[in-house]
Amino acid sequence: xxxxxxxxxxxxxxxxxxxxxxxxxxxxxxxxxxxxxxxxxxxxxxxxxxxxxxxxxxxxxxxxxxxxxxxxxxxxxxxxxxxxxxxxxxxxxxxxxxxxxxxxxxxxxxx
Amino acid sequence: xxxxxxxxxxxxxxxxxxxxxxxxxxxxxxxxxxxxxxxxxxxxxxxxxxxxxxxxxxxxxxxxxxxxxxxxxxxxxxxxxxxxxxxxxxxxxxxxxxxxxxxxxxxxxxxxxx
Numbered sequence: 001x002x003x004x005x006x007x008x009x010x011x012x013x014x015x016x017x018x019x020x021x022x023x024x025x026x027x028x029x030x031x032x033x034x035x036x037x038x039x040x041x042x043x044x045x046x047x048x049x050x051x052x053x054x055x056x057x058x059x060x061x062x063x064x065x066x067x068x069x070x071x072x073x074x075x076x077x078x079x080x081x082x083x084x085x086x087x088x089x090x091x092x093x094x095x096x097x098x099x100x101x102x103x104x105x106x107x108x109x110x111x
Numbered sequence: 112x113x114x115x116x117x118x119x120x121x122x123x124x125x126x127x128x129x130x131x132x133x134x135x136x137x138x139x140x141x142x143x144x145x146x147x148x149x150x151x152x153x154x155x156x157x158x159x160x161x162x163x164x165x166x167x168x169x170x171x172x173x174x175x176x177x178x179x180x181x182x183x184x185x186x187x188x189x190x191x192x193x194x195x196x197x198x199x200x201x202x203x204x205x206x207x208x209x210x211x212x213x214x215x216x217x218x219x220x221x222x223x224x225x
Contacts, residue, residue, distance in 0.1 A: 042218070043218045091153075
């Protein structure tokens with residue numbers, strides 16, 4: 001099955017700086033890569049996703065890049081704000097339904 | 112509109128008890144998923160329904176776990192003879208018909224087995 005690895009496990013940044021989270025996946029059949037944000041005690045919420053026919057996607061301060069050859073994808077958050085503090089999960093879908101999640105990155109934005 | 116809802120939000124069970132966790136998906140969503148999230152980990156896939164058909168149950172940890180969705184809407188995850196290792200947050204998600212549609216998650220049920 002699909003194996004998704006995520007780094008780093010924790011990330012502390014100064015407010016206004018950028019945050020980068022990197023993920024690798026194992027199954028070359030994976031073709032959809034969503035990123036979820038989960039605040040403490042809350043449900044995971046989709047913040048951005050990318051399909052395999054696209055190399056980069058941006059939505060305001062958030063961007064995701066995908067390198068299918070290397071089987072890795074990254075989340076970039078620019079101009080971080082305190083409300084960006086949360087756990088972020090990358091995921092991949094090797095078929096059309098089963099999300100395989102990374103272990104998560106706890107992001108702390110210092111004021 | 113209403114999102115995915117789950118009940119109960121918290122459940123404490125004594126080891127050996129049976130529990131039933133309920134999921135109400137977004138109206139009209141044909142796909143429904145159950146995930147298990149251990150503390151400090153990402154969600155792990157348990158099972159997948161399309162309408163009332165359970166198409167994949169490969170993630171269920173043991174035969175003590177059983178899920179159903181008899182009318183293609185509400186789903187129940189049942190755990191028999193609970194063990195301490197079953198303690199986790201159980202998340203339900205639903206999705207519209209298209210493959211690349213977002214999976215919308217419920218708030219989860221936090222199960223603690225004593």
